[in-house]
Amino acid sequence: MKKLAWVFLTLVLLSNFGLAQPAKSLKVYVSVDMEGISGVVSWQECDRSAGDDYQYFRKIMSLEANAAVEGALAAGATEVWVRDAHGSARNILPDLLDKRCKLIRDWSGAPQLMMDGIDKAFDAVVFVGYHAKAGTPDATLEHTLSSSRITDIQINGISLPEAGINALIAGYYNVPVVFAAGDKALCDQAKKLFGEVETVAVKEGLGGAAICLQPEVSREKIKAGVTAALQNLGKYKPYKLAPPYKLVLIFKEEKLAYAAQLYPGAKRTGDWEITYESNDLMDVMKAGEWFLKE
Numbered sequence: 001m002k003k004l005a006w007v008f009l010t011l012v013l014l015s016n017f018g019l020a021q022p023a024k025s026l027k028v029y030v031s032v033d034m035e036g037i038s039g040v041v042s043w044q045e046c047d048r049s050a051g052d053d054y055q056y057f058r059k060i061m062s063l064e065a066n067a068a069v070e071g072a073l074a075a076g077a078t079e080v081w082v083r084d085a086h087g088s089a090r091n092i093l094p095d096l097l098d099k100r101c102k103l104i105r106d107w108s109g110a111p112q113l114m115m116d117g118i119d120k121a122f123d124a125v126v127f128v129g130y131h132a133k134a135g136t137p138d139a140t141l142e143h144t145l146s147s148s149r150i151t152d153i154q155i156n157g158i159s160l161p162e163a164g165i166n167a168l169i170a171g172y173y174n175v176p177v178v179f180a181a182g183d184k185a186l187c188d189q190a191k192k193l194f195g196e197v198e199t200v201a202v203k204e205g206l207g208g209a210a211i212c213l214q215p216e217v218s219r220e221k222i223k224a225g226v227t228a229a230l231q232n233l234g235k236y237k238p239y240k241l242a243p244p245y246k247l248v249l250i251f252k253e254e255k256l257a258y259a260a261q262l263y264p265g266a267k268r269t270g271d272w273e274i275t276y277e278s279n280d281l282m283d284v285m286k287a288g289e290w291f292l293k294e
Contacts, residue, residue, distance in 0.1 A: 025079065025123075026076050026230065027077070027080075027081075028122065028124050028126060029081050029083065029115070029117070029124070029126070029170070031083045031085045031114050031125065031128070031130075032065045032083065032092065032128045033128070033182075034086035034087070034129050035086075035129065035130075035140065036129040036140070037057060037060055038064065038218035039203070041140060041210045041212075046087065048087065048088060058092070059093060061092060061129055062097065063096060064181070064218060065082050065129075066219075067218075067222040068082075068179070068222055070223050071226025072126065075229075075230035075231050077230065080101040081102045082102065083104045083115065085114035085115075111286040111289050113285075114166050115170060122173070123175065124177075124233060124236070125166075125167070125176065127177065127181065127182070127190075128222065130180055130186050131161070131182055131183060131185075132182075132188075132189055133160065133161035134152060136161075138204070138205040139183055139185035139205045140183045140203060140205045140210045145162060149251060150249060150250070150251060150252065150292070151272070152248075152249075153288070156242075156245060157246070161186065161189050161193075163177070163182075163186060164193050170238065172281050174238050176233075176237055177194055178230060179225055179226050179230075180198075180200075181199065181222050182201070183204060183205060183210065184201040184204040185204075187200070187201045193239065194236075194239050197236065198226075198229035199225070200221045200222050243279045243280075244278065244279045245277065245278055245279070245280075245281055246275065246276075247277070248269070248274070248275050249273065250270070251274070265277070265278070276288075276291075
């Protein structure tokens with residue numbers, strides 16, 4: 001009887017000890033672009049100099065970013081960082097974000113660009129407002145990093161949207177992309193690249209137009225999608241490619257390729273094409289950043 005009592009007491013103590021342990025931290029990185037925000041169909045709506053349209057859609061952008069933050073917090077996130085990753089990187093209205101998150105504004109000059117501040121301490125990456133790569137049919141405001149300079153970006157023979165480039169940066173730190181919101185074409189590209197990823201299509205391209213969800217509906221779906229993704233974190237894998245890394249950029253003008261070939265290690269491999277190779281992914285990203293400078 002005494003032995004049974006000791007066993008029972010031991011189980012109670014172990015149970016209480018387990019309950020007393022702090023919950024595992026969950027740190028989430030949210031990268032937010034603008035062309036893939038619900039309702040956005042025109043370049044002017046993404047341009048700081050465009051007036052009322054931009055001011056309206058930067059508010060929608062801020063609210064969609066916050067929907068992702070709310071979804072992360074609902075899933076138990078203990079820390080959430082939001083990276084304003086469009087244009088000037090000064091678009092999101094800080095007071096529309098949950099007070100428990102942190103916001104990265106402006107560009108630091110680091111090669112991570114739209115993923116500035118990411119490191120191995122994060123558990124998951126979320127994309128909001130993302131768009132398809134340049135040349136994608138049935139897409140809205142499709143481009144790759146620079147709408148005026150680049151036709152295509154490839155790494156190790158894979159043509160990548162910004163979501164793919166930024167997922168590689170996250171993968172460099174062993175962090176998976178678990179969720180992406182944007183137009184349907186972007187969601188399709190994310191699924192093809194990453195395999196397992198939660199997506200929300202807030203609009204679908206229709207020639208030069210788009211069929212859009214009402215913004216509140218988009219936010220509800222984003223919040224629910226982020227929560228669902230983070231509650232099943234174990235099924236997502238970091239997106240990685242094996243070194244060496246071969247970067248190929250196809251420019252929109254010959255003079256851009258001419259200037260890019262002056263970068264140390266870069267080679268002119270076509271009329272409008274530059275190739276750069278390295279065993280270090282961040283070295284490749286630094287070269288890419290230089291090639292994209294206006």
